[in-house]
Amino acid sequence: MADEDDDIILADLNDEELVEQMFDDLYDGMKDEIEDAVHILLDRGWAPYRILTEALVGGMKIVGEDFRDGILFVPEVLLAANAMKGGMAILKPLLAETGAPTIGKMVIGTVKGDIHDIGKNLVAMMMEGAGFEVVDLGINNPVENYLEAAAAEKPDIIGMSALLTTTMPYMKVVIDTMVAEGIRDDYLVLVGGAPLNEEFGKAIGADAYCRDAAVAVETAKDLIARRHNQRAAG
Amino acid sequence: MTDALTELLSTRDWLMADGATGTNLFNMGLASGDAPEFWNIDHPERIRTLYRNAVEAGSDIFLTNSFGANASRLKLHDAASRAFELSRLAAALGRDVADAAGRKVVVAGSVGPTGEIMGTVGTLSHETAVEMFEETAAGLKEGGADVLWVETISAPEEFAAAAEAFANVGMPWCGTMSFDTAGRTMMGVTSDDFVRQVDALPNPPLAFGANCGVGASDLMRTVLGFAATGTERPIIAKGNAGIPRYEDGHIHYNGTPELMAEYAVLARNAGARIIGGCCGTMPEHLRAMREALETRPTGPRPTLEQIAAALGGFSSDSDGTGDTPAPKRERRGRRRS
Numbered sequence: 001m002a003d004e005d006d007d008i009i010l011a012d013l014n015d016e017e018l019v020e021q022m023f024d025d026l027y028d029g030m031k032d033e034i035e036d037a038v039h040i041l042l043d044r045g046w047a048p049y050r051i052l053t054e055a056l057v058g059g060m061k062i063v064g065e066d067f068r069d070g071i072l073f074v075p076e077v078l079l080a081a082n083a084m085k086g087g088m089a090i091l092k093p094l095l096a097e098t099g100a101p102t103i104g105k106m107v108i109g110t111v112k113g114d115i116h117d118i119g120k121n122l123v124a125m126m127m128e129g130a131g132f133e134v135v136d137l138g139i140n141n142p143v144e145n146y147l148e149a150a151a152a153e154k155p156d157i158i159g160m161s162a163l164l165t166t167t168m169p170y171m172k173v174v175i176d177t178m179v180a181e182g183i184r185d186d187y188l189v190l191v192g193g194a195p196l197n198e199e200f201g202k203a204i205g206a207d208a209y210c211r212d213a214a215v216a217v218e219t220a221k222d223l224i225a226r227r228h229n230q231r232a233a234g
Numbered sequence: 235m236t237d238a239l240t241e242l243l244s245t246r247d248w249l250m251a252d253g254a255t256g257t258n259l260f261n262m263g264l265a266s267g268d269a270p271e272f273w274n275i276d277h278p279e280r281i282r283t284l285y286r287n288a289v290e291a292g293s294d295i296f297l298t299n300s301f302g303a304n305a306s307r308l309k310l311h312d313a314a315s316r317a318f319e320l321s322r323l324a325a326a327l328g329r330d331v332a333d334a335a336g337r338k339v340v341v342a343g344s345v346g347p348t349g350e351i352m353g354t355v356g357t358l359s360h361e362t363a364v365e366m367f368e369e370t371a372a373g374l375k376e377g378g379a380d381v382l383w384v385e386t387i388s389a390p391e392e393f394a395a396a397a398e399a400f401a402n403v404g405m406p407w408c409g410t411m412s413f414d415t416a417g418r419t420m421m422g423v424t425s426d427d428f429v430r431q432v433d434a435l436p437n438p439p440l441a442f443g444a445n446c447g448v449g450a451s452d453l454m455r456t457v458l459g460f461a462a463t464g465t466e467r468p469i470i471a472k473g474n475a476g477i478p479r480y481e482d483g484h485i486h487y488n489g490t491p492e493l494m495a496e497y498a499v500l501a502r503n504a505g506a507r508i509i510g511g512c513c514g515t516m517p518e519h520l521r522a523m524r525e526a527l528e529t530r531p532t533g534p535r536p537t538l539e540q541i542a543a544a545l546g547g548f549s550s551d552s553d554g555t556g557d558t559p560a561p562k563r564e565r566r567g568r569r570r571s
Contacts, residue, residue: 070550073415073422074388078355113267115307115349118420139349140310142267163349165478165513166256169266169485194414195478195513203480 010037015044019055026059027066029079031086038087048091049100053131056087060129064214074118077213081125088128102133104224107149108159109137111170116163119193122213123159130217132157143177150178150187156227157220160206162193172204179205188223190216237406238340238380239440242294243468248502248527251472251510252288252296253520255344259284259299260484261516269311271303274323281324285331289339291517292524295508296332296339297383300324300374301346304366306358317366318373325377332380342383342408343374345396352391360395367399375403382407385445385472388420390431401437408508410445410470413456417553424554425459432467443470446512449477450489450497451545452553454504455538459555461505471506473497475514487514491522496544498523503533 010033013021018037025033034056041051063080066072072080106127110120117139124134135153137145146158162168171191178184184205191206201209207223210216242249259270262280273281281299288296303321305314313320321343328341348366350358371382382405384396393409400407411419411428418424423431425444432442444456453473460469476489489497494511501509509527511519542548 070416070418070552070554073418074420075353075355075422078351082355111267113269113310115310116347117349118351164256165254165485166260166264166270167267168478169260169480172480173266194412194420197477200478200480 011040015041015046019058022055023059023062026056026080026083027063029076029083031083034083034087035090038090042090042094048094048098052088052091052095052100056084056091057129057131060084060126064126064129064217068212068214074122077122081122081129084125084129103131104157104220105133105135105153105155106157106159106220107135107137107146107153107155108161109141109145109149110139110161110163111167111174112140112142113170114162114164114167115139116193117161119163119213120159120161123161123192123210123216126213126217127220130221132220143174146174147177147181147183150183155187156224157188157190159190159192159216161191163195165195168193168195168200171206175205188220188227190219192216237440238338239295239342239406239408242338242340243440243507246294247507247532249294249508250292250498250520250524250527251342251470251508252293253475253511253515253517254513255284255297255299255301257485257487257514258287258516269302269308269313270299271301271308271320271324272311272313274299274320274327278323278327281327282331285328287517288520289331289335291520293510293520294339295342295510296328297342297344297385298324298328298374298379299344300370301344301385303373304346304348304370306348306350306366307346317369318376321370321373322377325374325379329378340380341378342381343371343377343379345370345374345382345384347387347392352389352395356391360391363392363395364399364402367396368402371399371403371405375405379405381405381440384409386410386412388412388423390421390423390427393431394435397435397437397439407439408441408470409439410443410472412446413444413452413553414447416550417452417455417548417555422554425456426463426555429460429463429465433465438467441468441470441508443472443506443508445470445472446474448549449474449546450493451541451548454497454500454536454541454545455548455553457501457504457506458535458538459553461535462555468507469505470508470510471501471504472510472512473501474512475516475519478514485514489514489519491519493545494519495522495526499526499530499533500536500541500544502527503536505535
């Protein structure tokens, strides 16, 4: 951190300016600054949940939108997510203590035979950035991994990713197994990956195909809200 | 000694590469999630058939069944130590088929991405990546590949690591990236960026280009982007046969042989010298492409409108090159260093 004349001293900013600055710093992937700012807001008496939603989730929303619109690309998003993670690491234990609400839980993994986890990692990060609890199964998951995690974690959403033509049909294997076990409708199933498209998602029986991580977040929020409404109505 | 590809390029205006590997292997019974490279040992006759089908459909070049034969990908199948062996076999089977073809056919040793992230936020170091690529490259060389061919790359760091590995084994090579995100690669590389990287390499490839991606139209736009730089290096176009659909339990790409024939001619008009397909491109597509390339004259470079009219629209408005830079976000001010 150089001390040039035009440096901004985070602690000198008022709350509103500081949150705006955090949006910029998230955008630029500046982890140290995000961590500093989280501490400052905590010292000023902000509730952890408020910092998460207003500063971190707010900032990652801009990153997500610019990623969706082809303005930012994967390297920038990874840096931003890394900065957000720094902030989250401070907030996580505090959130648990204060019993803050989560908007939903997701189990996510790349399917069997597929090592490509960049897209999956982005989705996991953006979902966390949006306030979801995410259980990451990693790469190369056979159907058993998804089923075990579903039983153990009781997520709202199961997310599957595939980046290869040779692995994308495996998503259907997972969904078919869920149907056979009678648990398909207990979860929202989201799928994504470069070779996929909406039609493919429908054909294999997923709830939605998500073109990118930003769309995944929007879709997840939307489907969870709809499901709540349905349950309330039914 | 001149390599087989350089030789062919010096005598022909255009060459036809092959089509899909994965899609074809599925049709032969490969199960989803299994490593196609194991078939080099378990079903060598099927791999020979895969190669032979491409050759008989008119391909001058075919890629070996070694896309995933690197330690990083094979470790998923508890076979990280077998990258060399599986690559060598992939090339050796290719050598058999090429030598029996009765004409000059190039065996291009396919080298796919590691699947890991490099660069500042990544987990894979340059040294490890070079080592991995070198192992695959050495196997392909030993098996008798004419050239190496790295494909479906998104990150400039990974492309550079492959190039270095190929220099270490002393093989001529080709390389393609996959431009699937708003006209750029997943990592944000534009067609223009890629040309500059290729030109600056100490051991530049014999030919470079684009493979896979979104569909034939987007790939054509990328090829036009390459050509617009004025590069003299032969350009490779290897587009998918449309987009994938799931039908009757298997993947089907919606691009017809007629569409791929159209694409092949347009790709040549756009400036590509090596033209092939990628996912979904079956022997019937290749036959239609070959026939079109042989019977139709080379025409003027197509416009984006002509491409869209012939092959369908683009997945994004811009490809990130030219005078229309992406709008930048309004910022609050300076950035700390």
